[in-house]
Amino acid sequence: MEDVLILAIETSCDDTSIALVRNGKEVLANKISSQIAIHNQTGGVIPEIASRQHCDNILYVLEEVLKTSGTKLHQIDAVAVTAGPGLVGSLLVGIEVAKTISLLMSKPLIGVHHIKGHIYANYIENDFDFPIVSLVVSGGHTEIVLQTNHYEFKRLYSTSDDAIGECYDKVARILNLEYPGGPIIDRLAKSGQFIEDIKYTYTKNESFTYSGLKSAVINYVNTAKMKDQEVNAADVAFTFQEYAIFQLLDKLVDAINLYNPNQVFLCGGVAANSRLRELVSKQNVAVFYPQMQYCTDNAVMVAAYAYFQYLKNDFSDLNLNANPNLKM
Ligand code: KG4
Ligand code: ZN
Numbered sequence: 632m633e634d635v636l637i638l639a640i641e642t643s644c645d646d647t648s649i650a651l652v653r654n655g656k657e658v659l660a661n662k663i664s665s666q667i668a669i670h671n672q673t674g675g676v677i678p679e680i681a682s683r684q685h686c687d688n689i690l691y692v693l694e695e696v697l698k699t700s701g702t703k704l705h706q707i708d709a710v711a712v713t714a715g716p717g718l719v720g721s722l723l724v725g726i727e728v729a730k731t732i733s734l735l736m737s738k739p740l741i742g743v744h745h746i747k748g749h750i751y752a753n754y755i756e757n758d759f760d761f762p763i764v765s766l767v768v769s770g771g772h773t774e775i776v777l778q779t780n781h782y783e784f785k786r787l788y789s790t791s792d793d794a795i796g797e798c799y800d801k802v803a804r805i806l807n808l809e810y811p812g813g814p815i816i817d818r819l820a821k822s823g824q825f826i827e828d829i830k831y832t833y834t835k836n837e838s839f840t841y842s843g844l845k846s847a848v849i850n851y852v853n854t855a856k857m858k859d860q861e862v863n864a865a866d867v868a869f870t871f872q873e874y875a876i877f878q879l880l881d882k883l884v885d886a887i888n889l890y891n892p893n894q895v896f897l898c899g900g901v902a903a904n905s906r907l908r909e910l911v912s913k914q915n916v917a918v919f920y921p922q923m924q925y926c927t928d929n930a931v932m933v934a935a936y937a938y939f940q941y942l943k944n945d946f947s948d949l950n951l952n953a954n955p956n957l958k959m
Contacts, residue, residue: 823869
């Protein structure tokens with residue numbers, strides 16, 4: 632089969648990322664301009680600021696990718712871009728650049744679903760052996776997805792309120808920790824102990840739910856502050872994390888028992904979590920996760936799934952628009 636060289640763009644949230652990938656696996660260049668330092672000042676992403684940053688950065692990132700890989704735009708076979716879900720203003724920046732390249736270079740345009748991208752971050756280092764169950768856990772998503780081939784995705788579970796990563800970030804914020812809070816809570820929790828006074832009961836239902844847990848933690852911290860009691864951040868981190876990860880594991884184990892997958896993938900920023908990895912690795916199933924740089928948002932994962940869309944001639948036209956609620 633002929634080689635397929637895809638230029639991919641990902642701007643769904645706060646990272647401006649562009650990558651050049653051959654056959655969905657071979658990474659020729661991968662550049663990310665992170666906005667973490669900017670969003671750290673506000674304790675989270677402000678959409679308007681994120682899209683302005685994308686506008687400022689995207690052409691530099693593109694130039695870097697072409698320069699470091701020694702590639703000219705006419706050499707690519709297609710240009711792929713995240714079309715959703717995500718922040719509409721952020722998505723639009725990537726989409727407009729992708730459309731311009733497609734039009735100027737007469738190359739096919741491929742609109743990619745962000746979650747499919749997160750799942751296909753695993754394709755960089757592994758071949759797929761279906762059925763596959765993927766746990767997609769990030770700042771914007773908490774989902775379990777079943778796949779029986781490259782083109783059919785069945786969402787088994789999603790969240791009825793907050794995403795798990797968002798909840799990590801909010802708990803970090805109330806503890807006066809930096810953004811993003813996930814990695815800091817993960818680290819702190821290692822030296823923490825369980826706090827009985829964080830009142831939370833997990834009730835099993837059809838969806839993930841994180842707002843009740845978030846409120847329980849916030850209430851505990853606020854009450855302690857009001858009474859001038861010391862808040863032990865490590866203990867709060869430990870307790871929060873045990874509840875947060877337990878829920879993931881509970882539903883993941885249900886999915887494994889129901890669908891008997893050959894592979895389980897952990898995807899998205901929260902897949903970096905050490906407690907999650909520890910507990911999932913104890914299950915009797917082959918578990919995979921991408922390298923850290925491909926867990927968080929990146930354009931390589933977009934190129935990886937775009938490769939399969941390319942093979943199916945699943946192209947978009949120039950009417951491609953940002954869709955914050957894009958369905959799988
Ligand atoms: O996939 P990602 O880069 O962006 C979205 O698509 O949302 O995920 C970012 C999220 C943040 O909420 C961050 O706090 C969380 O992933 N995260 C973690 C860890 N590393 C990153 N959460 C828990 N434990 C970690 N080690
Ligand atoms: Zn993401």
